Structures are given as C-alpha cells and as structure tokens.
Amino acid sequence: MAQLVDDRKSATIERRAKLFRGFADPSRLAILGALCNEPLAVHELVERTELSQPNVSNHLRCLLECGLVASDRDGRFIRYRISSPRITVLLSDVDALLDVVAVGVEACDNYREA
Amino acid sequence: MAQLVDDRKSATIERRAKLFRGFADPSRLAILGALCNEPLAVHELVERTELSQPNVSNHLRCLLECGLVASDRDGRFIRYRISSPRITVLLSDVDALLDVVAVGVEACDNYREA
DNA sequence: ACAACATATCAGCGAGGAGTGATATGGCGC
DNA sequence: GCGCCATATCACTCCTCGCTGATATGTTGT
Numbered sequence: 001m002a003q004l005v006d007d008r009k010s011a012t013i014e015r016r017a018k019l020f021r022g023f024a025d026p027s028r029l030a031i032l033g034a035l036c037n038e039p040l041a042v043h044e045l046v047e048r049t050e051l052s053q054p055n056v057s058n059h060l061r062c063l064l065e066c067g068l069v070a071s072d073r074d075g076r077f078i079r080y081r082i083s084s085p086r087i088t089v090l091l092s093d094v095d096a097l098l099d100v101v102a103v104g105v106e107a108c109d110n111y112r113e114a
Numbered sequence: 115m116a117q118l119v120d121d122r123k124s125a126t127i128e129r130r131a132k133l134f135r136g137f138a139d140p141s142r143l144a145i146l147g148a149l150c151n152e153p154l155a156v157h158e159l160v161e162r163t164e165l166s167q168p169n170v171s172n173h174l175r176c177l178l179e180c181g182l183v184a185s186d187r188d189g190r191f192i193r194y195r196i197s198s199p200r201i202t203v204l205l206s207d208v209d210a211l212l213d214v215v216a217v218g219v220e221a222c223d224n225y226r227e228a
Numbered sequence: 229a230c231a232a233c234a235t236a237t238c239a240g241c242g243a244g245g246a247g248t249g250a251t252a253t254g255g256c257g258c
Numbered sequence: 259g260c261g262c263c264a265t266a267t268c269a270c271t272c273c274t275c276g277c278t279g280a281t282a283t284g285t286t287g288t
Contacts (some may be wrong), residue, residue, distance in 0.1 A: 110175070
C-alpha cells in the first residue's frame with residue numbers, strides 16, 4: 001500500500017519532469033513562443049527561429065507526440081498550432097516567476113551559460 | 115535595432131529554458147514537491163526522497179543559487195523552504211496541463227523512459 | 229510524369245549534467 | 259577539546275539529448 005502510494009507519487013513526478021523537459025530547450029521554446037501568436041507552417045518556423053529545417057521538424061515531432069502542438073495539412077504545407085491555451089498560461093507563469101528569480105537563475109552556473 | 119530585439123527575445127527564451135531546466139529533473143521536483151508542504155532540513159529531504167545526501171545537497175545548492183528555495187540555519191540543521199508561492203502555482207499549472215496531455219507525454223519516446 | 233517545393237527521417241557526433249563515493253567543513257553536547 | 263551529527267564539496271563516470279548533413283517521402287502545378 002505504501003508502495004502503491006510511492007509508485008503513484010513517483011509516477012506523477014516523472015510525468016511532471018518529462019513535461020518540463022519538453023519546455024526546457026531554447027529551440028522548442030522558440031517554436032512554442034512563435035506558435036503562441038499564430039499557427040505557422042514548418043518553413044515559416046524555420047525562418048523565424050533561424051533553426052535548421054530538420055531540427056525544427058525533429059522538435060515538432062516531439063511536441064506533436066507529446067500533444068503540445070497539433071498539425072493540420074494545408075495544401076503542401078503543414079500548419080502547426082498550440083494544442084491548448086494552458087500552454088500559454090504556463091509560459092506566462094514562468095515569466096511571472098522569472099520576475100522574482102531572474103537574477104538568481106542567470107547567476108546559477110550549474111547549467112551551461114545560455 | 116532588429117539585432118537588439120533579437121537579443122532581447124533570445125535572452126528571454128534562454129532564461130525561460132534555464133528556469134524550466136531547473137524543474138526538469140525528477141530529483142529536484144521531488145525536493146520542491148516536499149518543500150511545498152513544509153520547510154524541511156536536508157536529512158529530512160534525504161529520508162523522504164530516498165536520494166543520497168550528496169545528491170540532495172547538490173540539487174539544493176542549485177535551487178538555492180537560482181532563488182527557487184531559501185534556507186535558514188536552525189541549530190545544526192539547515193531548513194530549506196520554497197522561496198515563492200509562484201512556484202506552487204507553476205507546479206499546479208503543470209498538473210493542469212498534464213490533465214490534457216498526459217497520455218501523449220507518456221507515449222513520447224524522444225526522452226528517456228522515466 | 230516530372231520538376232520543384234515542403235516536410236520527415238536517420239546515423240553519428242559532441243556536450244551537458246545527474247549520480248556516486250570519498251572527503252571536507254561546521255555546529256553541538258559531553 | 260573531542261567525537262558526533264548535519265551538510266557541503268569535489269572528481270569522475272555514464273547516459274541523455276540536441277544538432278548536423280544526407281536522404282527519403284509527399285504534394286502541387288504543368
């Protein structure tokens with residue numbers, strides 16, 4: 001029983017961590033940020049993010065598989081969009097938290113510098 | 115000027131990514147989750163998270179440097195606590211988003227399996 | 229059917245970072 | 259002061275993941 005509780009708890013934590021990892025990359029954040037404004041096709045995302053096309057496609061596949069974005073075929077384009085407004089909420093919450101901790105986060109050298 | 119804008123934009127993205135990375139680890143989430151309920155000393159965190167003591171200390175150093183937790187000396191203990199309620203908000207928003215995308219996130223195999 | 233464009237896939241490389249074990253520092257009571 | 263407990267630090271290894279370059283799939287117009 002305690003074991004069951006532990007399993008549930010760690011399963012929750014693992015899910016959270018996995019979702020956070022989805023956001024924990026500048027390239028994916030750039031893509032998600034661009035899609036928060038308007039749906040975009042891959043080549044448009046490539047232009048705006050200045051990432052390589054295979055790179056964008058790879059991230060989109062991941063985001064799509066995770067359900068963070070959705071896609072619609074439009075002629076020979078494939079238009080991607082944010083799947084849920086909760087994503088926008090989450091991003092603005094992060095910005096709100098950054099208002100408080102930005103200095104410390106930048107100073108923290110446990111992660112690679114930008 | 116456009117360069118300046120780009121710099122600002124990418125700086126924002128980098129900060130977001132860095133903050134997300136702070137949350138993108140099961141061990142740190144376990145620590146933060148435990149601290150959301152009540153302030154705890156290191157050895158208490160070790161007990162509850164079942165992580166090694168050096169491991170917990172390392173994560174705490176990072177979280178402290180980032181300003182996500184704060185610490186108070188209490189005798190020979192050092193008690194850690196969540197630095198801002200915004201962190202709790204962020205965590206609950208993630209859970210809300212997981213309500214929608216949990217299935218996809220679990221299915222996504224671009225990241226290591228839990 | 230073919231050419232041109234849009235997107236996806238794959239193998240391989242390289243770097244970042246999480247965990248461990250050993251060890252150092254620091255405060256407490258006897 | 260000395261042992262004991264609580265915490266921090268360091269060097270090291272391993273694994274994960276992001277990026278690139280080449281290539282495959284797919285769609286549209288002519």
